[in-house]
Structures are given as structure tokens and as C-alpha cells.
Amino acid sequence: MIAVSSITAVVVGLTAWAYATTPSQLRATNRTGAPPQAVLVDPxxxxxxxxxGSFRQSATEEFFNPTNTTPPFFQVLHHEFLKILGPSATIRAIAANPTFAFAHEAPIWVPKTDEVFFASNDGGALGMSDIDHNNQVSKINLQDVAAAIKASGPGVAPVNVTATKIDLPEAIQMTNGGTGPFNGKLVLINSGRGPLPPSIALVDPAPPHNTTVLLDNFFGRQFNSLNDVKIHPGSNKLFFTDVTYGFLNHFRPPPLLPNQVYRFDPDTGSVRVVADGFDRCNGIAFTPDGRTAFVTDTGANGGFLGNNQTDPATIYAFDVDAKSNAFKNRRVFAYVDTGIADGIQLDAAGNVYAGTGDGVQVWDSDGTLLGKFFLGTTSANLVFAGDGRLVIMAETAIYFAEIAAKANKLSFP
Known part of the structure; x- marks a missing residue:
């Protein structure tokens, strides 16, 4: 989830920041093997x-685009990023609505129908949701996207494929996270609204979208506002983050619990805390082998408290204990230069992708920043739609990148 003030800055328009230097001091040129939309920037x-020199003053209202290239494009900071992209990579918008932040979070790809489900902004700018109004879950068909791209002809012109809203029961309030499919069902994580509790639910991707709530309390206390979720490879348990953004965005009561990461076993009903000590834990992901977990801390985004760029905009890595699944050996994996690291995904090679203030940033498994899917606006989350296809949520738009990277498994069992 992105705090209200951050999205407002994006909607108003982030400042395209560049150096006050001569072209000879900083050049970014396409090189052999790079796709046409790639711009290489040598650190x-x-x-x-x-x-x-001209120095940035803000991580939320200015971004790093030293070439002043018009987005979307691939900003290459390391040669390994070219392997992720491949020589024929493309990126374009595939859906847009400038008056509605319809594409915020919870992206889930369903292989059977080649559809991506996602949720609108909950409580933020242009989200059309608040304490009195729920957000909405929609879907987009990637076969329709492929047809629209083919009809658009050569090049990377944007297309605008219609997203379809789906109707869900009242128990589903302010959806903000999602993963799966899990046993053929969407896993939706919901922040709750007013007195209506946050919850984890299974939703049938096919109409009429039958829904089963799996969890809506921690030993009788409501969670704060559940944020993101992943299925742990191997154990098939659900790991999720709980954070105070519902309260900070004025649609949930004051928090009753710390900001924490939990493990939930849907077979036994057992729920336990596996990590704490965050300012505001947010996105979560696992390596393909399940041995390492990543959690984003978006403390720099404070909702009605405002932004504080001296607070975390950080991705932490943890070892996952093989027996207890507790998160151990916490260490800094990466700190983002623009906005915060929100939703997070991995590819099959273990590279880490996060939605940030300027699009999607990508690190290798050691935490080296390789490059960016540079959108010039905030992305809160993304999802691989099979090998070579990346679907990026960008609030008032959805972007589609065709690349060389292969997908990490998110569907279980």
C-alpha cells in the first residue's frame, strides 16, 4: 500500500530531475544487444x-532520470539487466483511466484463463474508496491484450484494454494483497474497513466468485490492516504482513497490534508471528527454494503523518527457519532511491523486483541494483504472467513488459 501523500505527489506529477552538467559528463546510449527501449546509464x-552539480532534494517528488528520457523505458544500470530484458524486450501501457486508480495492488495471474486479477487503490488518491466506500477488484484478459497489441501494428504504442470489475461479498473489504492461485483459488488479503475486519480469503476466479474467509482475527483481536501475502514454497503455508495503513489512511480504527509478519497454516488454523521490529512492513516474497524471505519496510510513507525520507524505504532479507518458519538473520537487502519499495516479486533466477516511486526496480540476489522499468510514476506491485511477461500496476494505468526473464512459481500446490 502507498500512503495518500505519496500517491498525490505522483498524480500531481513527479519532477523529472536531471543533472546540470554537459552531455559529455553523463551519457546514456543504447549498446549492442540492448533492446530499443533500453537506456544505459553508467554509474x-x-x-x-x-x-x-544539481542534487535531488526529495525521494518522492523527484526521480533519477539523468537522460531525461520519456517513459516508459528500461533504465539499465548494470549489464546483467540486459540478460533479464533480452534483445527484443518491450514495455507499453495496456490499460489506463486517468481519473481512477483502478490498478493499485494484489495482482494475481490465473494461467487457466490467462487473466490477471488486481485491486484498486484503497483509501488513497483517486482510489474512490474510504471508510464509507469499498475498493474494487477487477481483472484483465491477456489474450485481449495480445490481440490489441497485434492490431496496433509495429512499435510500442499504448493500447487500452477494458478491465472488468468483479462482484465480491461484503466480507471482502479493501483488498490490498493477493497471490496464488492456491488450490485453484485466488488468495486475497483485505485491509478491512471501519469495524469490518481485515481478512484472508479464498476466491474462485470463475463467476460467481464463491468466497471463503480463512482468517479474520488474531486470538480475538482484529488485525490492523492486512497488506500483502505469499505462499511459502515447500510448506504451502501463507505468510502475510499487517500494518497500520488503514488507520493512517482514515478507513480503519486505531491499531491494536504491532506491525508484524505472520504465518498462517490453513490446514491446522495455526497463526503465529514470524518477524517484527518494522516501521511499516509491507510487501513479502520468497526465493524459489523458500529458504530466504524478503520484506519491504515502507516507513518513509506515513499516510496522514506525511512522508519522512529519513525513515525506511528498505527491503530486508531473512533466513527462513526450516522447522519453525520463523524469519532469522535479518539484514538490509536494498534501499530504494525513489519513493519506497512496496509490493515485491522474484523471477526464477532469484532476481528481486519491487514496485517503487519511479516504476519497478530490479536487484540481483546479492542486492545490486541492475536496472529499472522506468515509468515516471509510482508502481505499488507487479506480477509475472508466465515466463517472459511482466504486468505492472501503476495506479491509473497497467503496463505490460515482454522480457526474457522466467517466472517464479506463485501457484500452489
Whole structure:
């Protein structure tokens, strides 16, 4: 989830920031093997800005685009990013509605129908949801996207495929996270609204979208506002984050619990805390082998408290205990330069992708920033739709990237 103030800054328009330097001091040029939309930026060319350099003052209202390239494009910061992209990579918008943040979070790809489900912004700018109004879950058919792209002809012109709203029962309030399918069902994680509790639910992707709530309390206390969820490879248990953004965005009562990460076993009903000590835990993901967990801390986004760029905008890595599944050996994996790291995914090679203030940023398994799917606006989450297809949520738009990377498994068993 992105705090209200951050989305507002994006909607108003982030400032395209560039160096006050001569072209010879900082160049980004396409090189052999790079796709046409790739712009290569050599870190050695911006390590020193000099006494007359132009320095960024804000992580939320300015972004790093030293070439002033018009988005969307691939900003390549390391040669390994070209392997992720492949020589024929493309990126374009596939759906847009400038007056409605319909594409915020909870992206889930359903292989059987080639559809991606997702949720609108809950409580933020242009979300059309608040303490009196629920957000909405929609879907987009990627076969329709492929047909629209084919009809658009050569190039990477945007297309605008219609997203379809789905009707869900009252128990589903302010959906913000999702994963799966799990036993053929969507796993939706819901922040709750007013006195209506946050919950984890299974939803049939086929109409009439029969729904089963799996969990809506921690030993009798409501969670704060559940945020994101992943299925742990191997154990098939659900791991989810709970954070105070519902309260900070004015649609949930004051919190009753710390900001924490939980494990839920749907077979036994057991629920336990596996990690704490966050400012605001948010996105969660696992390596393909399930041995390492990643959790984003979006403390820099404070809802009605405002942004504080001295607070975390950080991805932490943890070892997952083989027996208890507790998260151990916490360490900094990455800190983002623009906005915060929100929703997070991995590819089959273990590279880490996160929605950030300028699009999607990508790190290798050691935490080296390789490059960005640069949108010039905030992305809160993304999902692989099979190998080579990346679907990116960008509030008032959805972007589609065709790349070389292969997908990490999210559907279980």
C-alpha cells in the first residue's frame, strides 16, 4: 500500500530531475544487444556531481532520470539487466483511466484463463474508496491484450484494454494483497474497513466468485490492516504482513497490534508471528527454494503523518527457519532511491523486483541494483504472467513488459 501523500505527489506529477552538467559528463546510449527501449546509464558517470552539480532534494517528488528520457523505458544500470530484458524486450501501457486508480495492488495471474486479477487503490488518491466506500477488484484478459497489441501494428504504442470489475461479498473489504492461485483459488488479503475486519480469503476466479474467509482475527483481536501475502514454497503455508495503513489512511480504527509478519497454516488454523521490529512492513516474497524471505519496510510513507525520507524505504532479507518458519538473520537487502519499495516479486533466477516511486526496480540476489522499468510514476506491485511477461500496476494505468526473464512459481500446490 502507498500512503495518500505519496500517491498525490505522483498524480500531481513527479519532477523529472536531471543533472546540470554537459552531455559529455553523463551519457546514456543504447549498446549492442540492448533492446530499443533500453537506456544505459553508467554509474561511473554520476558518482561525482561536483560543487555545481544539481542534487535531488526529495525521494518522492523527484526521480533519477539523468537522460531525461520519456517513459516508459528500461533504465539499465548494470549489464546483467540486459540478460533479464533480452534483445527484443518491450514495455507499453495496456490499460489506463486517468481519473481512477483502478490498478493499485494484489495482482494475481490465473494461467487457466490467462487473466490477471488486481485491486484498486484503497483509501488513497483517486482510489474512490474510504471508510464509507469499498475498493474494487477487477481483472484483465491477456489474450485481449495480445490481440490489441497485434492490431496496433509495429512499435510500442499504448493500447487500452477494458478491465472488468468483479462482484465480491461484503466480507471482502479493501483488498490490498493477493497471490496464488492456491488450490485453484485466488488468495486475497483485505485491509478491512471501519469495524469490518481485515481478512484472508479464498476466491474462485470463475463467476460467481464463491468466497471463503480463512482468517479474520488474531486470538480475538482484529488485525490492523492486512497488506500483502505469499505462499511459502515447500510448506504451502501463507505468510502475510499487517500494518497500520488503514488507520493512517482514515478507513480503519486505531491499531491494536504491532506491525508484524505472520504465518498462517490453513490446514491446522495455526497463526503465529514470524518477524517484527518494522516501521511499516509491507510487501513479502520468497526465493524459489523458500529458504530466504524478503520484506519491504515502507516507513518513509506515513499516510496522514506525511512522508519522512529519513525513515525506511528498505527491503530486508531473512533466513527462513526450516522447522519453525520463523524469519532469522535479518539484514538490509536494498534501499530504494525513489519513493519506497512496496509490493515485491522474484523471477526464477532469484532476481528481486519491487514496485517503487519511479516504476519497478530490479536487484540481483546479492542486492545490486541492475536496472529499472522506468515509468515516471509510482508502481505499488507487479506480477509475472508466465515466463517472459511482466504486468505492472501503476495506479491509473497497467503496463505490460515482454522480457526474457522466467517466472517464479506463485501457484500452489
Amino acid at each position: 561511473l558517470e554520476f558518482n561525482v556531481l561536483g560543487i555545481n
